[in-house]
Amino acid sequence: MRLLLTTSQGIEDLASAEIRSLLDRIGIPFQVEERPLGVEGRVLAEVGEAFYTDEKGRRRRMSIPTYLNERSRLLHRVILEIASERFEDIGNEEPEAALKRIGDFVSGLPLEMHVKVSESFAVRSFRKGEHKITSVDVAKTVGKAIFDRLSCFGTPKVNLDHPAVIFRAELIGDIFFLGIDTTGDSSLHKRPWRVYDHPAHLKASIANALIELANPDGGPFIDPFCGSGTIPIELALRGYPGRVICLEKYGKHLRGAEMNALAAGVHEGIEFILGDATRLSEYVDRVDFAVSNLPYGLKIGRKSMMPKLYSEFFMELAKVLEKRGVFITTEKRAIETALEENGFKIKHHRLIGHGGLMVHTYVIG
Numbered sequence: 001m002r003l004l005l006t007t008s009q010g011i012e013d014l015a016s017a018e019i020r021s022l023l024d025r026i027g028i029p030f031q032v033e034e035r036p037l038g039v040e041g042r043v044l045a046e047v048g049e050a051f052y053t054d055e056k057g058r059r060r061r062m063s064i065p066t067y068l069n070e071r072s073r074l075l076h077r078v079i080l081e082i083a084s085e086r087f088e089d090i091g092n093e094e095p096e097a098a099l100k101r102i103g104d105f106v107s108g109l110p111l112e113m114h115v116k117v118s119e120s121f122a123v124r125s126f127r128k129g130e131h132k133i134t135s136v137d138v139a140k141t142v143g144k145a146i147f148d149r150l151s152c153f154g155t156p157k158v159n160l161d162h163p164a165v166i167f168r169a170e171l172i173g174d175i176f177f178l179g180i181d182t183t184g185d186s187s188l189h190k191r192p193w194r195v196y197d198h199p200a201h202l203k204a205s206i207a208n209a210l211i212e213l214a215n216p217d218g219g220p221f222i223d224p225f226c227g228s229g230t231i232p233i234e235l236a237l238r239g240y241p242g243r244v245i246c247l248e249k250y251g252k253h254l255r256g257a258e259m260n261a262l263a264a265g266v267h268e269g270i271e272f273i274l275g276d277a278t279r280l281s282e283y284v285d286r287v288d289f290a291v292s293n294l295p296y297g298l299k300i301g302r303k304s305m306m307p308k309l310y311s312e313f314f315m316e317l318a319k320v321l322e323k324r325g326v327f328i329t330t331e332k333r334a335i336e337t338a339l340e341e342n343g344f345k346i347k348h349h350r351l352i353g354h355g356g357l358m359v360h361t362y363v364i365g
């Protein structure tokens with residue numbers, strides 16, 4: 001079975017390490033490839049069969065997609081691959097020709113081997129890159145091709161709102177991909193615990209990537225700009241044995257973080273502090289790990305405040321941080337200046353796709 005796993009751009013290596021560790025745990029043969037066909041934000045896992053013994057001692061086949069959907073912290077979707085194809089130069093083709101190519105390809109696939117004709121289906125599409133066609137065009141064309149193909153085997157049913165089977169069709173540059181989306185309509189990064197929606201919240205998958213980069217060992221951990229609490233909550237959900245602190249300047253967001261933590265069942269495990277990160281040493285004497293997505297100041301007027309805020313914050317952080325910090329921000333100049341001014345060394349830098357931007361991520365020590 002080939003599974004196309006989706007995640008954020010720039011964290012494919014961390015997602016693939018998580019998948020390897022999850023698959024190792026159940027002892028099945030597998031191969032994992034980051035960015036298959038050069039597509040970012042994707043990991044391909046080729047997995048063998050796995051079995052378990054149920055309560056009556058019967059040997060049962062284990063569903064690997066279900067296992068990954070339930071356990072992964074870094075993935076967005078688990079898609080059963082039906083076919084992947086490179087359509088050279090499709091970006092320059094006129095809509096009619098491009099859609100005919102996609103339609104012909106899909107109707108030639110043995111789709112009847114992947115779904116029961118009696119099950120209702122819908123196609124969800126995703127398109128990225130320069131094309132003369134839209135994602136809606138792709139969905140309609142693929143939907144018609146699937147319908148036509150399945151019509152040879154019975155009477156297919158389309159149900160756009162509540163389908164039993166979701167086909168996912170992606171056109172990314174010149175790569176076309178078709179699969180069955182086992183995750184459903186809601187991406188895994190949209191956690192069920194999020195009852196308070198912060199306007200600039202971090203995706204839970206990225207929060208976990210930052211936690212992986214920090215690699216905390218049980219020592220005191222703080223998110224000094226914790227907003228709705230994504231990072232502390234995800235850390236607490238991993239059963240972190242040490243202190244987890246969520247510091248936030250605005251009461252509305254801190255109350256939201258507490259509501260989220262309650263919904264996640266980890267409120268007890270997190271200390272919530274209403275306070276200003278530029279006065280960090282007033283709230284904590286020492287932390288081993290600090291992980292945060294810093295305020296970006298995307299709004300006009302606020303951007304000019306970032307260098308001062310960063311400079312004051314890192315001056316305070318230098319007083320209390322013992323081991324590692326991981327910070328994500330669009331403000332490259334402001335953070336690099338503040339880090340240098342306060343004697344922090346950049347141990348690792350990478351770009352991560354977040355909210356349509358490639359955002360700078362720093363591991364410091």
Ligand SMILES: C[S@@+](CC[C@H](N)C(=O)[O-])C[C@H]1O[C@@H](n2cnc3c(N)ncnc32)[C@H](O)[C@@H]1O
Nearest residue numbers: 198201202225226227228229230248249276277
């Ligand atoms: C990018 S958001 C963090 C979002 C958070 N990671 C989440 O997923 O909800 C930055 C947060 O920093 C807070 N903030 C801004 N200035 C602050 C300061 N001086 N001290 C503490 N928090 C501050 C903002 O209110 C905002 O909630």
